Amino acid sequence: MLKHLIAFxxxxxxxxxxxxxxxxxxxxxxxxxxGTIGPEPQLEKALHAQFSGVLQPTAGGEKPAFAATGEKAxxxxxxxxxxxxxxxxxxxIDAHVYAEPGSNLTPALSxxxxxxxxxxxxxxxxxxxxxxxxxxxxxxxxxxxxxxxxADLLVVPPELKEFYVIITTPTTKNGGIAGRVEKMNVVFxxxxxxxxxxxxxxxxxxxxxxxxxxxxxxxxxxxxxKDSSKAFQQALDRGGRIRVPSGRYRIDSQLVIRKSHxxxxxxxxxxxxxxxxxxxxxxxxxxxxxxxxxxxxxxxxNLAFTVPDWQNPHLGNPSAGISINGVKQLEITGCVVKFPxxxxxxxxxxxxxxxxxxxxxxxxxxxxxxxxYRGYNAYDTQVIDNQIYGxxxxxxxxxxxxxxxxxxxxxxxxxxxxxxxxxNCMNVTVSGNIIHDWLDPVVNFYESGNFKQTVGIFVHTDxxxxxDIPTENITITGNTLVYDHDFVLLPDQQETxxxxxxxxxxxxIGIQVTGDLVRNVTVVGNTVTGGAKGFYxxxxxxxxxxxxxxxxxxxxxxxxxxGNTFSGQKYAAIEVDSRKVPIRARIADNLLADTPEKxxxxxxxxxxxxxx
Numbered sequence: 001m002l003k004h005l006i007a008f009x010x011x012x013x014x015x016x017x018x019x020x021x022x023x024x025x026x027x028x029x030x031x032x033x034x035g036t037i038g039p040e041p042q043l044e045k046a047l048h049a050q051f052s053g054v055l056q057p058t059a060g061g062e063k064p065a066f067a068a069t070g071e072k073a074x075x076x077x078x079x080x081x082x083x084x085x086x087x088x089x090x091x092x093i094d095a096h097v098y099a100e101p102g103s104n105l106t107p108a109l110s111x112x113x114x115x116x117x118x119x120x121x122x123x124x125x126x127x128x129x130x131x132x133x134x135x136x137x138x139x140x141x142x143x144x145x146x147x148x149x150x151a152d153l154l155v156v157p158p159e160l161k162e163f164y165v166i167i168t169t170p171t172t173k174n175g176g177i178a179g180r181v182e183k184m185n186v187v188f189x190x191x192x193x194x195x196x197x198x199x200x201x202x203x204x205x206x207x208x209x210x211x212x213x214x215x216x217x218x219x220x221x222x223x224x225x226k227d228s229s230k231a232f233q234q235a236l237d238r239g240g241r242i243r244v245p246s247g248r249y250r251i252d253s254q255l256v257i258r259k260s261h262x263x264x265x266x267x268x269x270x271x272x273x274x275x276x277x278x279x280x281x282x283x284x285x286x287x288x289x290x291x292x293x294x295x296x297x298x299x300x301x302n303l304a305f306t307v308p309d310w311q312n313p314h315l316g317n318p319s320a321g322i323s324i325n326g327v328k329q330l331e332i333t334g335c336v337v338k339f340p341x342x343x344x345x346x347x348x349x350x351x352x353x354x355x356x357x358x359x360x361x362x363x364x365x366x367x368x369x370x371x372x373y374r375g376y377n378a379y380d381t382q383v384i385d386n387q388i389y390g391x392x393x394x395x396x397x398x399x400x401x402x403x404x405x406x407x408x409x410x411x412x413x414x415x416x417x418x419x420x421x422x423x424n425c426m427n428v429t430v431s432g433n434i435i436h437d438w439l440d441p442v443v444n445f446y447e448s449g450n451f452k453q454t455v456g457i458f459v460h461t462d463x464x465x466x467x468d469i470p471t472e473n474i475t476i477t478g479n480t481l482v483y484d485h486d487f488v489l490l491p492d493q494q495e496t497x498x499x500x501x502x503x504x505x506x507x508x509i510g511i512q513v514t515g516d517l518v519r520n521v522t523v524v525g526n527t528v529t530g531g532a533k534g535f536y537x538x539x540x541x542x543x544x545x546x547x548x549x550x551x552x553x554x555x556x557x558x559x560x561x562x563g564n565t566f567s568g569q570k571y572a573a574i575e576v577d578s579r580k581v582p583i584r585a586r587i588a589d590n591l592l593a594d595t596p597e598k599x600x601x602x603x604x605x606x607x608x609x610x611x612x
Contacts, residue, residue, distance in 0.1 A: 075181065077165040086158040088200050092187040093165055095148040099179040107179070109148035112164035113156070113291035145182070152204040158193060160291045199328070205290045207239025207259035214243045222247025224273065229253045232272075236262065244270050244303060257286040257324075260295050266302035269336065273306040283307070283340065285323045292326040292349050292376050300324075304336040309362065317341035321363070325349055326376070333357055343368045344388070349376040356384045364393040366412070370425075371401025378402045385409045392416040392443050395435075400424040400462070400469060408432050416443040419481070420457045424469040430457060435481040439508040439531075454507040455536075456481040456528070459556075461515040472519040476526060481510050483530035507532055510566070514538040518556040527565045534566030534573040534592075537585055559585040567593040575601045 091111075099105035148167065156163050165186060194200040213235045220228035228249040235242045239259025246268035252275075257264075264284075272283065283305045286295060305321045321337030323346040324330055330353045337344040337360045344360030346368045347353050353369070360366040366388030371377045378401065388395040388410065395412035398405050402425035410433045412419040419438040422428055439454040459474050510528030513521050514537070528534040539555035555578060566573035573595040574587060592599045 075167045077184070077186070079163045079165075079186070081156075081161045086193075088158050088191040088193055089156045089188040090191055090202075091150070091154040091156060091163065092189070093148070093150050093154075094183070094185040094187075095165075095167060096182040096184075097146045097148060097167060097179055098182050099146060105179040107146050107148060108168045109150070110166040110168060110289075111150070111154060112166060112289050113160050113162065113294065150204075153202045154204055155191065155200055155202040156188070157200040157291070157294060160294065199294060199296060201260065205258075205260060205295065207261045209240070209261055211238060211240025212243070213238065213240060214245065215249075216245050216247075220244075220249055222249060222270070224248035224250050224271075226250065227252040228272075229255060236264070241265070243267060244272075246270050248273060250275065251283065254281040255284045257284070257295075257298060260290075261297045263299035263301070264303065265299070266304075266334075269302055269304055269334075271304040271306055274308065276308060282318075282320045282323045283337075284321070286325060286327060288325055293328040293351050295326065296328040298324065298327050298329070299331045300333075300335060301331070302334040304338070305340075306336075306338045307340050309339045320344070320346045321360070322346070323348075328352060330354070331356075335359075336361075338362060344391075347378070347381070348372055349378055350381065351379040353378070353381040354384070355382070355386060357386065359387045360389070360391070362390050362392070364391065365397050366391045366395045368397040368399065369402055369405060370397065370399030376401065379404060381405045383407045383410060387411045388413070388415070390414050390440075390443055394418045394421045395438070396420045398422045398425055398428055403427055405429070406431075410434075411436075413437060414440045414443055416440060417454045418456070418458045421455075422457070422459045422474060423462045423471055425471060427473045428475070430474075430476045431478050433479045435479065437482075437484055439483070439485070453509070455509045455512045456483075456531075457511045458509075459511075459513045459518060459521055461517050468517075470517040470519060471515070472517075472521075474521045476511060476521070476523045479526045481526065481528045481531075483508055483510075485530075509533045509536045510569075512536040512538070513556045513559055516555060519558055521556065521559045523559075523561045524563050528567075528569075530568045532569060532571045533575055534569045534595075535561055535564065535587075535590075536572075536575045536577075537561070537583060537587075538575075538577040539581060539583060555581045555583050557584050559583065561585070561587045562589050565591040565593070566599075567591075567595065569595055569599075572596060572601045573599040575603075577603045 093109065093111070095109055097105075097107045099107070165184075167181065167184075191200070215228065215231050215235050216222055218231040218234050220231035222245055224247070229251045232249070232251065232255050233253075236255060236257050237259075239257075239262040242262065242264045244264065244266045246266075248271045251272045274283070284300070286298065300322060307319075307321070319341045320343040321340040322332060322335065323343065324332070325347070326349040327347075328351045330347065330350050332345060332347075332355045334356075335345070335358045337358070339362040342363060343365045344363045344367060345355060345358060346365070347355070348368075348370050349372055355367060358367075367383055367386060369378060369381050369383065381402065381404070383396060383406070385408075393415075394417055395415045396407060396410065396419070398407070398421070400423070405425065405428045407420065407428070407430045412433065413436040415435075415438040417439070419435040420430060420433070422430070435456045438456050457476055457479065459471060459476075461469070461471050508531040510531055510533065511523055511526065512533075512535075513523070523535065537556060537559055561574070573592045574590065576583065576585065576587070
């Protein structure tokens with residue numbers, strides 16, 4: 001167990017943790033060894049290491065050493081805040097690393113904060129960039145001894161629970177021990193708490209508010225001939241107001257925002273382009289090192305991000321056009337994003353986010369909003385007046401752990417699967433959007449039938465992954481959904497589709513509400529034209545044929561579908577299927593026009609409460 005922090009010394013006001021004396025170092029990542037943040041950090045057993053190379057002991061086994069394996073190695077020291085401690089601390093670091101002659105060992109010192117866990121999930125809807133790190137300062141002394149330290153003030157704000165110190169080496173020379181850590185000092189010093197409601201900023205993570213930069217003046221090439229990524233990154237490392245004059249800029253490596261109070265603004269919609277699509281890195285992202293919502297006041301506007309069209313997109317590639325994670329007060333406006341593999345614009349774990357007047361082409365998702373799988377929410381997001389075209393999965397995703405989201409005035413057209421997908425989140429309003437052709441047979445290229453079931457506005461819980469997080473308080477009002485194609489069956493559906501299994505195969509569906517832990521959904525004043533079904537309320541999750549036999553614990557509850565217009569559907573204007581558990585719903589006063597002979601289909605099992 002971690003020891004509680006000892007009270008500050010009234011004399012010194014700070015303490016030093018020294019990581020050299022009497023430590024038996026370990027050789028694999030199974031050693032879960034930590035210290036504590038505070039005035040007298042306690043070393044529990046030893047240090048914690050994460051590395052991609054191989055760590056070897058020195059002769060006495062007393063100091064961590066870098067093996068010469070030809071791969072990058074990383075030593076990571078982790079400090080966890082003691083229980084009930086809410087003190088902000090400054091942090092000063094001093095490390096000495098010895099490099100064996102001829103080893104080519106060039107170490108770098110980095111730091112990480114809360115959420116620095118290296119998550120890079122590609123099998124779920126969201127990917128987060130929590131594995132970033134920033135080199136804070138390095139300077140070689142004499143011979144083969146490197147002295148590493150932070151020249152700027154670093155802070156651990158009271159909200160953050162963890163702090164990391166990382167020493168990283170690049171590729172080392174094969175043969176024997178490449179080097180070792182001679183000394184490692186971490187000093188925590190108490191700081192006064194910030195004013196109520198304010199973030200504790202330090203000079204390292206926040207740009208000067210009066211700083212103005214021009215990327216061309218820093219060496220960017222507006223003709224698009226030379227790689228401009230170095231000039232852009234130089235500007236982003238300093239932050240402030242960054243101007244991008246009109247032109248085309250070749251960007252050969254990922255760009256990372258590292259400072260609060262940074263704006264990247266195009267003049268005349270300049271284009272940042274990538275010549276090839278063989279890299280799975282995101283075009284523009286931000287560092288997660290300062291921690292969730294410790295970076296603030298970021299603005300990206302009037303820029304075009306272009307990647308060559310992916311001929312074979314796949315679910316495992318996580319790259320995005322713009323991916324911003326854990327930022328408080330973010331605005332992305334007037335941007336154009338073309339053909340990234342996964343997301344056009346992705347925002348996770350943010351607070352006070354506005355995405356407006358942007359256009360996305362291609363990608364798996366046009367715009368994706370969400371928290372993350374470790375429990376961080378996204379708060380107060382507006383997605384307004386955007387245009388999304390050609391997403392081969394979903395136009396707009398509002399996913400796990402979002403709170404208070406508004407989707408208004410967006411045009412979503414020619415989508416492969418769902419136009420708007422809402423799951424495991426609360427308090428979402430979808431109003432005044434125009435949705436057109438969300439099962440486009442050209443965009444939906446999956447002949448395997450992964451996207452058989454496609455929906456204009458889809459409200460559900462994720463497919464068996466997150467049944468403990470409800471989807472509730474969802475309002476869908478004043479939207480227009482039009483499906484102009486003839487009725488579509490994908491190639492592998494044509495032999496098996498029939499009215500008997502229509503709940504599995506018949507798509508597209510206009511609005512669907514399904515799954516357990518879905519509560520308080522209001523569908524009012526929408527117009528749905530064409531497709532197979534207008535409104536489908538179900539206790540099933542018809543993702544594949546086997547879903548019929550899926551054992552679910554519950555069904556949607558407290559669903560209202562009133563005052564909508566459904567016309568031109570070929571199977572049913574309204575369908576309710578409650579084969580598992582009774583659905584409590586009110587369906588009334590809807591206008592049904594140009595519909596099949598049986599426009600309303602109700603298939604009760606244990607019972608259903610429906611008024612129509």
